[in-house]
Amino acid sequence: MFSNETYNRLFVRPWTLKQDAVTIALVFALLMGVTGSGWGASTPYGFWFGKVLMLFGVSAEALANFTLGAPEHYSAPFFSHPVNTQNAGIFLGTVFFLLTANRFKEVFMSEMSLSVRQFFLFALGGLSMGLGTRLANGCNVGALYTPIAQFSLSGWVFLAVMILGGIVGNKFAKVWFK
Numbered sequence: 001m002f003s004n005e006t007y008n009r010l011f012v013r014p015w016t017l018k019q020d021a022v023t024i025a026l027v028f029a030l031l032m033g034v035t036g037s038g039w040g041a042s043t044p045y046g047f048w049f050g051k052v053l054m055l056f057g058v059s060a061e062a063l064a065n066f067t068l069g070a071p072e073h074y075s076a077p078f079f080s081h082p083v084n085t086q087n088a089g090i091f092l093g094t095v096f097f098l099l100t101a102n103r104f105k106e107v108f109m110s111e112m113s114l115s116v117r118q119f120f121l122f123a124l125g126g127l128s129m130g131l132g133t134r135l136a137n138g139c140n141v142g143a144l145y146t147p148i149a150q151f152s153l154s155g156w157v158f159l160a161v162m163i164l165g166g167i168v169g170n171k172f173a174k175v176w177f178k
Helices: 004-012 017-035 043-055 060-067 082-100 104-110 116-136 140-149 153-176
Strands: none
Touching: 004 082, 017 082, 017 140, 043 060, 043 082, 082 104, 116 153, 140 153
8 A cells, every 4th residue: 555656656657537537526426525515616716816805905795795795705714615625625735746746846847937928828828717717607627527417418518618619729829839
């Protein structure tokens, strides 16, 4: 269990598609059992931005009125919302993997030499993803995995549109970098 081969299998070598699928299914089932809700990653970013705005004097009630949400999302302690805990776990898990696989410096430094063109392309991609997340009322986790796991047609529609967006984005990137 604690051998070098197990370490390499879990942290160094890429997992197979079957291992990925089983892991995602187990994590999703655990998440549904513990939190009673599906997977979602983008929702708390709005809560976090609201907490930053509160540092500048914006009230939780004003934020709730603007977002049509509940003021508790902005005034409650950070880890009281399950999705905040999920995102913290995703972040810490990523850092843990990169450190244990001895790849942190390699991955971090690979992004330090971006050209101006690459920077703008990545910024455009990030803005497009953010806009798509708000339009779809969820990211690929909340609008794809959760609905598909709950046998909802919306997840399959999201999948088709996401694939189409990926094709268009790749064609755009090829033209941009010529």
